[in-house]
Amino acid sequence: MDVKDLFLKDYIGKKVKISGWVKNHRKQKEFGFIDFSDGTTQKHLQVVYDNTLDNFDEIQKISVGSAIEVEGEIRKSPAKGQDFEMGLESITLLGDCPEDYPVQPKRHSDEFLREQAYLRARTNKYGAIFRIRSVAAFAIHKYFQENGYVYFNAPELTASDCEGAGEMFRVTTQDLDSIAKSKKYDSSKELFGKPVGLTVSGQLEAETWAMAYKKTYTFGPTFRAENSNTKFHANEFWMIEPEVAFCDLNGIMDIEEDCLKYIIKYVLDNCPDEINLLDKFVSKGLKEKLENVINSKFVRITHKEVIDILKDAENSGHKWEFKPEYGEDIAKEHETYITEYFKKPVFITDWPKDIKAFYMKLNKDGKTVAAADLELPGIGELMGGSQREEDYEKLSKRMDELHMDKAPYYWYLNLRKYGGCVHSGFGIGFERLLLYITGADNIRDVIPYPRTPGNCEF
Amino acid sequence: MDVKDLFLKDYIGKKVKISGWVKNHRKQKEFGFIDFSDGTTQKHLQVVYDNTLDNFDEIQKISVGSAIEVEGEIRKSPAKGQDFEMGLESITLLGDCPEDYPVQPKRHSDEFLREQAYLRARTNKYGAIFRIRSVAAFAIHKYFQENGYVYFNAPELTASDCEGAGEMFRVTTQDLDSIAKSKKYDSSKELFGKPVGLTVSGQLEAETWAMAYKKTYTFGPTFRAENSNTKFHANEFWMIEPEVAFCDLNGIMDIEEDCLKYIIKYVLDNCPDEINLLDKFVSKGLKEKLENVINSKFVRITHKEVIDILKDAENSGHKWEFKPEYGEDIAKEHETYITEYFKKPVFITDWPKDIKAFYMKLNKDGKTVAAADLELPGIGELMGGSQREEDYEKLSKRMDELHMDKAPYYWYLNLRKYGGCVHSGFGIGFERLLLYITGADNIRDVIPYPRTPGNCEF
Numbered sequence: 001m002d003v004k005d006l007f008l009k010d011y012i013g014k015k016v017k018i019s020g021w022v023k024n025h026r027k028q029k030e031f032g033f034i035d036f037s038d039g040t041t042q043k044h045l046q047v048v049y050d051n052t053l054d055n056f057d058e059i060q061k062i063s064v065g066s067a068i069e070v071e072g073e074i075r076k077s078p079a080k081g082q083d084f085e086m087g088l089e090s091i092t093l094l095g096d097c098p099e100d101y102p103v104q105p106k107r108h109s110d111e112f113l114r115e116q117a118y119l120r121a122r123t124n125k126y127g128a129i130f131r132i133r134s135v136a137a138f139a140i141h142k143y144f145q146e147n148g149y150v151y152f153n154a155p156e157l158t159a160s161d162c163e164g165a166g167e168m169f170r171v172t173t174q175d176l177d178s179i180a181k182s183k184k185y186d187s188s189k190e191l192f193g194k195p196v197g198l199t200v201s202g203q204l205e206a207e208t209w210a211m212a213y214k215k216t217y218t219f220g221p222t223f224r225a226e227n228s229n230t231k232f233h234a235n236e237f238w239m240i241e242p243e244v245a246f247c248d249l250n251g252i253m254d255i256e257e258d259c260l261k262y263i264i265k266y267v268l269d270n271c272p273d274e275i276n277l278l279d280k281f282v283s284k285g286l287k288e289k290l291e292n293v294i295n296s297k298f299v300r301i302t303h304k305e306v307i308d309i310l311k312d313a314e315n316s317g318h319k320w321e322f323k324p325e326y327g328e329d330i331a332k333e334h335e336t337y338i339t340e341y342f343k344k345p346v347f348i349t350d351w352p353k354d355i356k357a358f359y360m361k362l363n364k365d366g367k368t369v370a371a372a373d374l375e376l377p378g379i380g381e382l383m384g385g386s387q388r389e390e391d392y393e394k395l396s397k398r399m400d401e402l403h404m405d406k407a408p409y410y411w412y413l414n415l416r417k418y419g420g421c422v423h424s425g426f427g428i429g430f431e432r433l434l435l436y437i438t439g440a441d442n443i444r445d446v447i448p449y450p451r452t453p454g455n456c457e458f
Numbered sequence: 459m460d461v462k463d464l465f466l467k468d469y470i471g472k473k474v475k476i477s478g479w480v481k482n483h484r485k486q487k488e489f490g491f492i493d494f495s496d497g498t499t500q501k502h503l504q505v506v507y508d509n510t511l512d513n514f515d516e517i518q519k520i521s522v523g524s525a526i527e528v529e530g531e532i533r534k535s536p537a538k539g540q541d542f543e544m545g546l547e548s549i550t551l552l553g554d555c556p557e558d559y560p561v562q563p564k565r566h567s568d569e570f571l572r573e574q575a576y577l578r579a580r581t582n583k584y585g586a587i588f589r590i591r592s593v594a595a596f597a598i599h600k601y602f603q604e605n606g607y608v609y610f611n612a613p614e615l616t617a618s619d620c621e622g623a624g625e626m627f628r629v630t631t632q633d634l635d636s637i638a639k640s641k642k643y644d645s646s647k648e649l650f651g652k653p654v655g656l657t658v659s660g661q662l663e664a665e666t667w668a669m670a671y672k673k674t675y676t677f678g679p680t681f682r683a684e685n686s687n688t689k690f691h692a693n694e695f696w697m698i699e700p701e702v703a704f705c706d707l708n709g710i711m712d713i714e715e716d717c718l719k720y721i722i723k724y725v726l727d728n729c730p731d732e733i734n735l736l737d738k739f740v741s742k743g744l745k746e747k748l749e750n751v752i753n754s755k756f757v758r759i760t761h762k763e764v765i766d767i768l769k770d771a772e773n774s775g776h777k778w779e780f781k782p783e784y785g786e787d788i789a790k791e792h793e794t795y796i797t798e799y800f801k802k803p804v805f806i807t808d809w810p811k812d813i814k815a816f817y818m819k820l821n822k823d824g825k826t827v828a829a830a831d832l833e834l835p836g837i838g839e840l841m842g843g844s845q846r847e848e849d850y851e852k853l854s855k856r857m858d859e860l861h862m863d864k865a866p867y868y869w870y871l872n873l874r875k876y877g878g879c880v881h882s883g884f885g886i887g888f889e890r891l892l893l894y895i896t897g898a899d900n901i902r903d904v905i906p907y908p909r910t911p912g913n914c915e916f
Contacts, residue, residue, distance in 0.1 A: 022877070067877040095878035121666070122670045130667075141595075151591070205576075223614075448663070448667070
């Protein structure tokens, strides 16, 4: 049985046997308390013993981190903060743990625990963060599956580069030392007969599925080879990329809003202990912040209107480090101002085409595209969506303007020829979402084994 | 609304408006039938129109593959095989489709459709296969999440090689042409400061999560750079790797059996049309085969007992291409014989240690390990599981025997030092499972965009 089961129905008066680990061990002269957990719930079981047990002295030697099997009766607890405890009757030491075990029951720094990443899920904080990661992932699958989306596994290895976004990792089946000795790199010797890299986005391929199933989503790893050492960048991260046929920009914003609220609500409903812990020790006000998102009607405002607001602020004396301009991108300080201005999530729509991707639907003004970025208070951009250009000629022209080689995209263009239609999609960076939901402030702390410049451990 | 909705409740007598695609168009002089689908269900909607409509001549020109919006009343159908149809009242052509559209309503070969992979999900067969892929993926998440497992995202980029299984893809952030010119490959110039590759398995890392959460599973892409051009090998494929603490080999076999039955049952319950189509046109008897698995109690038999049976067969006149021997691996013909012998799934346990991985639990005999391969009638090995060696000294000794460099595995070994315990896990190749469930006979036909030697399209 699992410790979790004890909290799901009444076991008082019943004898149970469970395996797990010693999280803390407080010893008194005549009795002792083992803070016991098997990892199946954030909650611990208090195991109480006294010197009426034959092996009392042996038990007192059991150290923090050890794996044990305990047997005893579940009984009402006189202690504050818990309804029940186990009165220990017998205990077996399954695997001991030396005194130099790094995860002792005290506060460790995030930096220290990153070095001990293979042990950090055993701590209360990271135990909570990574359980929320798991539950949020399931919420995402559940949301899309229950709404009729077909899950699409975009290829990781790819010979094409989606929108040239960031730098790509290159993949080879040749020995790198041999390449160095060969004088000239011969891509025809690769297993695939040509150069390949790791995908930066599955969106273009996902559109092929939207044209077959109407509603599809990806959820898988994507890669950027950027040398960015920030709190928000990792070189390997998971993306969710839904794509919907017969859906325009307003339709996709409805879906984004509904989807985000669903995921947050699912986590609040299914991880109350984890959220409470993070609210208390990691990010004060976390729960209230998340509840506010669920209860907000998201604002929809154009890029031009945003610049109007930012310019008005300037006229009223606000000093900008970067001057807001029509037709140009907005800076982090602008995002912050706008979300604080509305005090709720804001979709900024109709962006200048030159700062957005080639596949976005050109608006009638010929200058802006039907794109929407979702900005959240306290974190900035969380999702980016757009209506896709469904007009073959316009898309082709745009690719020419950007000097793209159209040949490798023949299939993408053909989607506009073979029963093309209005369609839209968006992308969620899973780890960005987790930073928001958990209140953690560094992407390294929401990925089990993060890959960042100089760091590829475990 | 979606076409799927029409089959979920009674719409007869109601007017509806839906967007989708023309799958077939049969024209008569005074009326016509559009075989209409929006991809949300395997079922199509028959749209019937006649020359009382003003634009009858225009409608007759609408070609297969076009995107249309239709509006009309749902009414009882006089035709066989369908309960209702739409009496068309108005139609809008959203996106037309030329006559040379490759996916015409006729039988195409699998080979042809592999070349048109970006269109094949629009066909009945591949529409069914890839919807089953999606539903099976969800079944897997549902099974593990509802049973208290924490989803673990194993890293794709890794500096270590799990059991040296197959060849690894190498990843670089340096320009390959520049490496060729540099004379000597300098791995310190890589983004991570050292050589990295693409993971072949997330198991070892998953064990770290099992020691924190008791129950964990991975579900993500894995890679093998092998130059194997067979129906069963792809260079990129998805693996599920559950790992459970306080669980021995028998326990993990219980979980494997329960899990496989759950997934198959979930697909049968949620994709009846898809399974019926595949049963009829792709693999006769598919449904019965799958139902048999659900209703079987899987056999558990040791490797030695398997050799006994194979040798008995030989003594009774059966000719083997490969002679079965105690202490040696078994061949495909042996797997086939054994599953046909029992006529149900068979776990073969307690394998000779020298043909199995370093991390498997050594049995008391010192010669065999606590491993179990699950063999299925008609496909052979589908899952491989084992109890993991939890004894630090024995594991360390085995790694020495195999001349492994233990330094990069310090964390894996430490799991045995810091509250180690009996634990077990298994692996499922997702595409192998899909071959079994869909009856498709080539792994290229169950992966949206397969990567195989010489093939990295789309």
